[in-house]
Amino acid sequence: MSQSYAEEGASAAALADTPDETADPVLSVRDLEVEFPTPLGVVGALNGVTFDVPRGKVLGIVGESGCGKSVTARAILQIIEKPGRITGGTITLRGQDTQTEITKLGPDSARMRALRGREIAMIFQEPMRSLNPVHTIGAQIAEAVLLHQTRDRKQAHERAVEILRQVGMPHPEAVATSYPHQLSGGMRQRAMIAMALSCNPGLLIADEPTTALDVTTEAQILELIRDVRDRSGMSVMFITHSMGVVAQLCDEVIVMYLGRIVERGSVDDLFHDPKHPYTQALLRSIPRIGGDRKVPLEVIEGSVPDPHTRVAGCPFHPRCPQAIPGRCDTAFPGRSTAGPGHTVHCHLHDDDAAGHTEPGEDA
Amino acid sequence: MSEPLLEVTGLRKHFPVRGGFLRRRVGEIKAVDGVDLTVHRGETVALVGESGCGKSTTGRAILRLEAPTAGEVVFHHPEHGPVHLESADARTLRAVRPHLQMVFQDPFASLDSRMTVGGIVAEPLVINKAATGQELKDRVAELLTLVGLRPEHANRYPHAFSGGQRQRICIARALALDPDLIVCDEAVSALDVSVQAQILNLLEDLQRRLGLAYLFISHDLAAVEHIADRVVVMYVGKIVESGPVEQIYTAPRHPYTEALLAAVPQPDPRVRTRPKLLTGDVPSPASPPGGCYFHPRCPHAQPVCATEAPEVRSVGDGHLSACHFADALPLAGATAAARPPATPAAQANS
Ligand SMILES: Nc1ncnc2c1ncn2[C@@H]1O[C@H](COP(=O)(O)OP(=O)(O)OP(=O)(O)O)[C@@H](O)[C@H]1O
Ligand SMILES: Nc1ncnc2c1ncn2[C@@H]1O[C@H](COP(=O)(O)OP(=O)(O)OP(=O)(O)O)[C@@H](O)[C@H]1O
Numbered sequence A: 001m002s003q004s005y006a007e008e009g010a011s012a013a014a015l016a017d018t019p020d021e022t023a024d025p026v027l028s029v030r031d032l033e034v035e036f037p038t039p040l041g042v043v044g045a046l047n048g049v050t051f052d053v054p055r056g057k058v059l060g061i062v063g064e065s066g067c068g069k070s071v072t073a074r075a076i077l078q079i080i081e082k083p084g085r086i087t088g089g090t091i092t093l094r095g096q097d098t099q100t101e102i103t104k105l106g107p108d109s110a111r112m113r114a115l116r117g118r119e120i121a122m123i124f125q126e127p128m129r130s131l132n133p134v135h136t137i138g139a140q141i142a143e144a145v146l147l148h149q150t151r152d153r154k155q156a157h158e159r160a161v162e163i164l165r166q167v168g169m170p171h172p173e174a175v176a177t178s179y180p181h182q183l184s185g186g187m188r189q190r191a192m193i194a195m196a197l198s199c200n201p202g203l204l205i206a207d208e209p210t211t212a213l214d215v216t217t218e219a220q221i222l223e224l225i226r227d228v229r230d231r232s233g234m235s236v237m238f239i240t241h242s243m244g245v246v247a248q249l250c251d252e253v254i255v256m257y258l259g260r261i262v263e264r265g266s267v268d269d270l271f272h273d274p275k276h277p278y279t280q281a282l283l284r285s286i287p288r289i290g291g292d293r294k295v296p297l298e299v300i301e302g303s304v305p306d307p308h309t310r311v312a313g314c315p316f317h318p319r320c321p322q323a324i325p326g327r328c329d330t331a332f333p334g335r336s337t338a339g340p341g342h343t344v345h346c347h348l349h350d351d352d353a354a355g356h357t358e359p360g361e362d363a
Numbered sequence B: 001m002s003e004p005l006l007e008v009t010g011l012r013k014h015f016p017v018r019g020g021f022l023r024r025r026v027g028e029i030k031a032v033d034g035v036d037l038t039v040h041r042g043e044t045v046a047l048v049g050e051s052g053c054g055k056s057t058t059g060r061a062i063l064r065l066e067a068p069t070a071g072e073v074v075f076h077h078p079e080h081g082p083v084h085l086e087s088a089d090a091r092t093l094r095a096v097r098p099h100l101q102m103v104f105q106d107p108f109a110s111l112d113s114r115m116t117v118g119g120i121v122a123e124p125l126v127i128n129k130a131a132t133g134q135e136l137k138d139r140v141a142e143l144l145t146l147v148g149l150r151p152e153h154a155n156r157y158p159h160a161f162s163g164g165q166r167q168r169i170c171i172a173r174a175l176a177l178d179p180d181l182i183v184c185d186e187a188v189s190a191l192d193v194s195v196q197a198q199i200l201n202l203l204e205d206l207q208r209r210l211g212l213a214y215l216f217i218s219h220d221l222a223a224v225e226h227i228a229d230r231v232v233v234m235y236v237g238k239i240v241e242s243g244p245v246e247q248i249y250t251a252p253r254h255p256y257t258e259a260l261l262a263a264v265p266q267p268d269p270r271v272r273t274r275p276k277l278l279t280g281d282v283p284s285p286a287s288p289p290g291g292c293y294f295h296p297r298c299p300h301a302q303p304v305c306a307t308e309a310p311e312v313r314s315v316g317d318g319h320l321s322a323c324h325f326a327d328a329l330p331l332a333g334a335t336a337a338a339r340p341p342a343t344p345a346a347q348a349n350s
């Protein structure tokens, strides 16, 4: 298959360099590959993903369902569902003066368990997945505090109420003694965020935390995340489907397609100067308030291919209106620089004046 | 405006709250509490509001999937004239059902995985003895083509299709008996952005070609603005505002509508809004507050709002609001989002 040599080339190049012009990333992911063996064949969920999470900023991750957003998040915490596994690449967590190579730690090792929750916390779309139905909210947060911070039960409980107050929970004392089912959806989501923040993690990974919520509650949660970032300098990786949420919350954005990153840039670059045909199409397909209602929405023709089939060349070529025959369907495009901190994988930009294609990456 | 297709007046649906050892009736959830709405032939009416405000229950009570507690639901049958659905007997309902269809949020749950796509789309035709043999096959092929699938897809099973394709199958099935009205309950909410656009376009295209009317239930206010002719805003089982889509979005006359519009995240980082956040939660429909249900969260509330429930009244042409101060408050509409720059891709497409 023609895809294989292009991929090997890409791995070698990506391992060698730092792709983003972030001086001080909190997390570096290099050429990450994740596979799921299934009865129908191997699903390549991530096919060489390279990015940095800038310290103290919100990095948004967008892309079509199944493109690998959640798998990326789960790989960082080494909680990929079996039989899925990391088959290549590195993930490095960078503290102020320490470095931890996560990919070298065993998923069940003491160090990995200590890292989860304390240094990297995660929140999910459904709070009920992380909240235990038989314990009160206060007890659950206190338990997390006891695990990582203090051994004093009374102090832990006080800290739990304090955190609930910080996330803007109404009546924090009463909520601390409530069970998850007694709270509304928005309050549960707040409780989960409170739990995630209880140990002052350096990195918060949020996987569609507002997708199931009303816009009114979503706005409250976004405000809460901005507030914590500003106060504690926490870094955030925010996965979402909503281009509106990205525009309102994120500093930088990664666009994924079929297990690959196709474009990365500041939120302003991505919305006002998108380079990749997929990013451009995505932005034009969303209904906008105040838009011309008589004009049909622009659509991306076709659909995402079945995860079991490997697409040779650029993963977007079967749907791309600008695909270059003989080129886009054979070689995966290397990374070109479109501007400071703005990179794109697309043959249309192979010879951009400002940028260059990594040698070897383009095979 | 064309003739009314569906007229709903004073629709109520109350659920009993049972409690204690004997599961006695200890209260009532007034999920839908006096809803009036009209859908005309060929138009799209959107029903919006926060989770739990009674949108789905309204849709289900209209279609008699749930018996209404009170109120009238009149469907204007193209041949038989007005039919009272709320009191219709089983035979009448069977005769009317083909005209009224529903499409749900979850295209994964609403398809039987053991049936072929052809079988799923044919089922309503078979049950209603509308077609057999070759005619049935032809009709299924026609329906699949209509929703952008291919006739040969009839032999496959739903699991082989993507979310957007499955929603197309659901729509094909809903179209099988030539309905006049389709209730779309969050029909695009679970879909990807780009797939959502395909389905919204499909719904509009089908409306133009077949003269369908939609009751479009959604909490996505950008999608609603795109597809709806009129918008109905619900809060805790009641309608707080309704009117033509442009008026609702540019000049809302109820503080709740204003708050909903302000919370929509605009897809433009240069228009960063920090909306005045609504505080508190939606009250439970089992124990709503006195006076105006919105008063504990309303930034414009006055003492009278806590004691007197506002009446629904006209505030303009076809525009209704239930707020004591609908005429006095300077309410802001939605901020319009800028279009993205024209791209070569777009030009190539058009
Ligand atoms: N447990 C699993 N078994 C097999 N394949 C899996 C599993 N989990 C994920 N995958 C595959 O990995 C790919 C990426 O999935 P992932 O969940 O990361 O997508 P996503 O971008 O988060 O999508 P969504 O927006 O729908 O959440 C998909 O092709 C998916 O089919
Ligand atoms: N079968 C039932 N028994 C008791 N209460 C019910 C029942 N169905 C709905 N309710 C209640 O009625 C209210 C309205 O529910 P409904 O599902 O109509 O809301 P919705 O507006 O569709 O919300 P969402 O946006 O979350 O779908 C809610 O408080 C709900 O808990």
Ligand code: SF4
Pocket (backbone or CB within 6 Å): A276, A277, A278, A314, A315, A316, A317, A318, A320, A321, A322, A323, A324, A328, A333, A345, A346, A347, A348
């Ligand atoms: S590399 Fe080719 S197919 Fe891929 S996005 Fe660019 S132009 Fe389209």
Ligand code: SF4
Pocket (backbone or CB within 6 Å): B254, B255, B256, B292, B293, B294, B295, B296, B298, B299, B300, B301, B302, B305, B310, B322, B323, B324, B325, B326
């Ligand atoms: S009646 Fe009063 S509380 Fe209700 S929406 Fe109007 S101003 Fe607000």
Ligand SMILES: [Mg+2]
Pocket (backbone or CB within 6 Å): A069, A070, A071, A207
């Ligand atoms: Mg996911």
Ligand SMILES: [Mg+2]
Pocket (backbone or CB within 6 Å): B055, B056, B057
């Ligand atoms: Mg509903």
